[in-house]
Structure formats: C-alpha cells, structure tokens
Amino acid sequence: MSAPVNRTRPYQSYVYAYPHKTAYRPLPDRPSLRELWSAERKDALSLYLHIPFCEVRCGFCNLFTRIGAPDELSTRYLDALDRQATAVRDALGDRDPVRFAAAAFGGGTPTFLTAGELDRLCDIAEKRTGVDLRAVPLSVETSPATATADRLAVLADRGATRLSIGIQSFDDQEARAAVRPQRRADVESALSRIRDARIPVLNIDLIYGIEGQTARSWRRSLDAALAWEPEELYLYPLYVRPLTGLGRRAAGSNQAWDAQRLELYRTGRDHLLTEGYEQVSMRMFRRTGAPAQGADDHACQTDGMIGLGCGARSYTSALHYSFDYAVDMHQVRSIIDDYTATEDFGRAEVGRRIDESEARRRHLLQSLLQAEGMEVEGYRQRFGHHPAHDFGAELERFASLGWLDETAAPDRLRLSAEGLAHSDALGPELFSPAVRAAMAAYEPK
Incomplete structure (x- = not known):
C-alpha cells in the first residue's frame, strides 16, 4: 500500500498521465520498437504529434516547448518527424x-x-x-x-x-499576472476566426487562482467564454512549478491560495452546470448534446498510443517511452537539437516499464477521475479482482473523506462532487511507492 500524501492540500498534482514523465529513466537495453509492438493490438491506435514551439512561454507553463524556431529549425524538426x-x-x-x-496535434x-x-x-x-x-x-x-485564417x-x-x-x-491584467501577454480584443478576433472555420468542436481553456483574480473577474471570464458557445470548456487551477516563469514568485499563503482556488473552482463548476454543461472530470465540461471527440480528460493517453516528436510519449501495454524531458529553456533547446540530428528512430530511449500492479493503478486512476466513474465489472474482468481487493485501504480512506459517491450503483465506483473537487489530491494517493520515489529523485532541468 502506498503512503498517503498530505490530505490538507487539495492541489497536489494534475494527474493526466500515469506514471508521470519524471518517473521515466534512460532504458539500458534500448529495446527496438519492432520488438515492443510485435505482440500489441494495433487495430485502434491513437496518434499524437508534438510540436515543441511557441511564440511566447507563459509564466505557468512547464510543457516541453521553446520560444521560436530560428534558422529553419521548424523545417529540420519536420524532417526528423518524417x-x-x-x-x-x-x-x-x-x-x-x-x-x-484518433489523432491529435499538441x-x-x-x-x-x-x-x-x-x-x-x-x-x-x-x-x-x-x-x-x-x-x-x-x-x-x-x-x-497563431489562430490565423490560413492556418x-x-x-x-x-x-x-x-x-x-x-x-x-x-x-488583460490577469493575463499579464500569469505572464501571458495578450489583449482581449485579439482573443476575441481569434475566436471569431475559429468559428468562421466551422471546425465542429471548440474548446476554451481557462485558469483560476491567478494573482489578483476575484470571484467577480472569474465570472466575467466564464461569461466571455460562454458567449462563444464552446462545445467544451476546461477549467484549470493555476500551479506554480519549478523552472517556470512564475516558479520564482511566491503564491502567497498555501492555505489561503488553496481556499481561493477551491472557491473559484466551485463558482465555475456551478455556473457551467446551470448554463447547460455537463461535468466530465474535475477540469472538463462539455455542452449538453455536443459531440465527444475521442477519449476524455485523464483517459486521453491509453495503451496503444503512438507519440511522434521529441516531447511525445508512446504507450504499449508493458512500456511507456519517450525522449528526455526538461523545462529549462537551455535544456529544451539541447533536446530538440539532438532530436533533429537523429537518424535512427528504431529504438526506445527513455521510459518506464509497466507491470500488472502499475496497470491496475493506471486503470483505476484513469477511470475514477472521470465524473462517470468506473465499472467495477470491467476492472474485475481485466484484473481478476474487485478494486477493493487491490486498493481497499485507499478506497476506505476516500470514503471516509466523503470523496466517494454513496448513491452510485453497486457496480459503479464513482467520486462525489467533493471527490471530484479534490481530484488533484486523490490522484497522487494512488501512485505506487516506486513511482513516487522515482518522481522524488528526479532532478528538475
């Protein structure tokens, strides 16, 4: 059983993939991709292409990206991607x-x-x-x-x-506080161009917990987004992570900041529910009747994922693999340069093996963090046990905190509204000791 994390902090970690990339390590045997995929199902693969360039680096961003692509770097990158x-x-x-x-460009x-x-x-x-x-x-x-008409x-x-x-x-003032230089007029123009392009689903990302943000200003942003009738909305709590633009700034009292973010989350959730949106996960809301586009939040990265690009991850049932990971701009540039110079892409370089114990944790995490919860029978058919057999202590703890929905049918394990609100505390409690240790030992770069 894994040791529980500090339950007083509702914002421990955004769990969108398990294990996290900071638990990856160089693979000594550098297995061939042909060997890795030989016994895998290939009839419903997901494809992800990663482009590591941005025009600016937002203050909260710890994604694998760099500013600009000088000296025809984008051409060399596409050559390597090919x-x-x-x-x-x-x-x-x-x-x-x-x-x-399914396919995605990110x-x-x-x-x-x-x-x-x-x-x-x-x-x-x-x-x-x-x-x-x-x-x-x-x-x-x-x-x-970059949402221009020609693109x-x-x-x-x-x-x-x-x-x-x-x-x-x-x-605009909140955007500056998040080190995201933009003007609302330009944002509205971009949204107008997107709607003119008639792409079926528009998703808008919003962040709460920005310095100076209030319930009133948060509501104004929500209403400004709703004016465009987006099919999806993602509401993200702000995190301040090492080596990011905001990483050197104090976010104020952790307790006060947590309370602010929880209040803003509930404000946003309740407002969207009254405006005809359904909650898919802590972060994701979909307009009632809007078409689903592939897997939902937290379940977006499943076995059978082909990742292309130096920031992309690939998943077989037994190994998750990628390239080196960094946040620091100099390190990111070095990794991109190495990628563009690579000629042989036939082997996995960095990753983490997934045994059945980790597969159980991953299945539970991806399912439980969805608002609809997890079918108990599906888990039993895959792993041979009721989830309580494998995670009895954790589930008892979640129940004691009021995080499990006691009204759910016996064949469904589902979070309560309070459990969804604490997804970023609940998720990390399901990390294995080995993954937790690897993440702790990772040296940010």
Missing part, C-alpha cells in the same frame, strides 16, 4: 492490421507552424503512418496569436474536428 514516423510505421509491421482511432503550439508546414505535418501523419485524418477525430491545439483553413480542410485554444483569462 524520419521518426517512417521508422515507427515500419516497426508496427504488416502482420496484423494497423488502424488508428505542443507547444502546433499552429506556430505556417499554413504550409501544417499541411506537411498532416502529410507526414497520413503518408507515413497510414492514418486517415478525415476519418478519425482530430484535435489540434492553438493560441490566439485554420488548412486544419479544417485536412479534417480537424476539435480545436483547443488556451485563453486562460479574458482579463
């Missing part, structure tokens, strides 16, 4: 059918690329891996400055079904 995609498709082989069920900011480069990115995905982008859900991330036209033409834009706040 080589990697070719190597991966070769490793998948042709013995079993290879089919894709980053960074994929729309940092020019319209012509985006067209090439789509060509790499289709011609090298065999995915039909017009036949599967295709989600793409963008930003206000959006390419994405619409190539089959994008979902566009996710990070706004964070419609208040």
Whole structure:
C-alpha cells in the first residue's frame, strides 16, 4: 500500500498521465520498437504529434516547448518527424492490421507552424503512418496569436474536428499576472476566426487562482467564454512549478491560495452546470448534446498510443517511452537539437516499464477521475479482482473523506462532487511507492 500524501492540500498534482514523465529513466537495453509492438493490438491506435514551439512561454507553463524556431529549425524538426514516423510505421509491421482511432496535434503550439508546414505535418501523419485524418477525430491545439485564417483553413480542410485554444483569462491584467501577454480584443478576433472555420468542436481553456483574480473577474471570464458557445470548456487551477516563469514568485499563503482556488473552482463548476454543461472530470465540461471527440480528460493517453516528436510519449501495454524531458529553456533547446540530428528512430530511449500492479493503478486512476466513474465489472474482468481487493485501504480512506459517491450503483465506483473537487489530491494517493520515489529523485532541468 502506498503512503498517503498530505490530505490538507487539495492541489497536489494534475494527474493526466500515469506514471508521470519524471518517473521515466534512460532504458539500458534500448529495446527496438519492432520488438515492443510485435505482440500489441494495433487495430485502434491513437496518434499524437508534438510540436515543441511557441511564440511566447507563459509564466505557468512547464510543457516541453521553446520560444521560436530560428534558422529553419521548424523545417529540420519536420524532417526528423518524417524520419521518426517512417521508422515507427515500419516497426508496427504488416502482420496484423494497423488502424488508428484518433489523432491529435499538441505542443507547444502546433499552429506556430505556417499554413504550409501544417499541411506537411498532416502529410507526414497520413503518408507515413497510414492514418486517415478525415476519418478519425482530430484535435489540434492553438493560441490566439497563431489562430490565423490560413492556418485554420488548412486544419479544417485536412479534417480537424476539435480545436483547443488556451485563453486562460479574458482579463488583460490577469493575463499579464500569469505572464501571458495578450489583449482581449485579439482573443476575441481569434475566436471569431475559429468559428468562421466551422471546425465542429471548440474548446476554451481557462485558469483560476491567478494573482489578483476575484470571484467577480472569474465570472466575467466564464461569461466571455460562454458567449462563444464552446462545445467544451476546461477549467484549470493555476500551479506554480519549478523552472517556470512564475516558479520564482511566491503564491502567497498555501492555505489561503488553496481556499481561493477551491472557491473559484466551485463558482465555475456551478455556473457551467446551470448554463447547460455537463461535468466530465474535475477540469472538463462539455455542452449538453455536443459531440465527444475521442477519449476524455485523464483517459486521453491509453495503451496503444503512438507519440511522434521529441516531447511525445508512446504507450504499449508493458512500456511507456519517450525522449528526455526538461523545462529549462537551455535544456529544451539541447533536446530538440539532438532530436533533429537523429537518424535512427528504431529504438526506445527513455521510459518506464509497466507491470500488472502499475496497470491496475493506471486503470483505476484513469477511470475514477472521470465524473462517470468506473465499472467495477470491467476492472474485475481485466484484473481478476474487485478494486477493493487491490486498493481497499485507499478506497476506505476516500470514503471516509466523503470523496466517494454513496448513491452510485453497486457496480459503479464513482467520486462525489467533493471527490471530484479534490481530484488533484486523490490522484497522487494512488501512485505506487516506486513511482513516487522515482518522481522524488528526479532532478528538475
């Protein structure tokens, strides 16, 4: 049983993937991709292409990205992406059918690329891996400055079904406090262009807990977003992480900041529920009747994930693998340079093995952090036990805190409203001791 984390802090860690990349280590045996994928199912793969460039670096951002792409770096990066995609498709082989069920372009900011480069990115995905982008859900991330008409036209033409834009706040002063230079007028113009492109699903990201933010200003941002009738909204609590622009700033009293974020979360949740949105997870809200676009929050990275690009992760049932990870700008640049110079992409370099114990934890995490919860029978069929057999102490603790929904049917394990609100405390309590130790030993770079 894993040791519980400090339950007084509701914001421990955003668990969107398990194990976290800080638990990855160089793989001594550098296994071949052909070997890794030989026994895996390949009939419903997910494809993720990572573009590690942004026009600015937001103060809260700890994603693998750099500012700008000088000296034709974007061209060299796409060249390397082409080589990697070719190597991966070769490793998948042709013995079993290879089919894709979903695709996504993330980053960074994929729309940092020019319209012509985006067209090439789509060509790499289709011609090298065999995915039909017009036949599967295709989600793409963008930003206000890069959501230009020509780029959006390419994405619409190539089959994008979902566009996710990070706004964070419609208040210019709050945006500056988050070290995100933008003007509301430019944000509104970008949203207008996105709607004109007629991509079926618009997602808007907002952040709460920004310095100087109040319940009233938070409500104004929510209403400004709702005016565009987005099919999805993500509400993120602000985190201040090492090596980020805000990492050197004090966020005030942890207790006071936690209380502020919880209050703003509940304000946002309740407002969206009254405005016709359903809660999918702590962060994700979908307009009632809007089409789902692939897996939902927390479950977006499943077994059978092909990640292309130096910040992307790939998942087989037994190994999660990627490239080196960093936040510091100099380290990020070095890793990108190494990636663009790589000729042989046939082996996994950095990752973490997944045994059945970790697979159980991952299944429970991905399912329980969804508002609909987990089907107990599905867990039993996969692992041979009731989840209480494997996680009895943890589930008892969650129940004692009021985090489990006592009204759920016997065949469903589901969080209460309070449990969803504490997802960022609950999730880390399910980390294994080994993963927890690896994350603690990781030296930020």
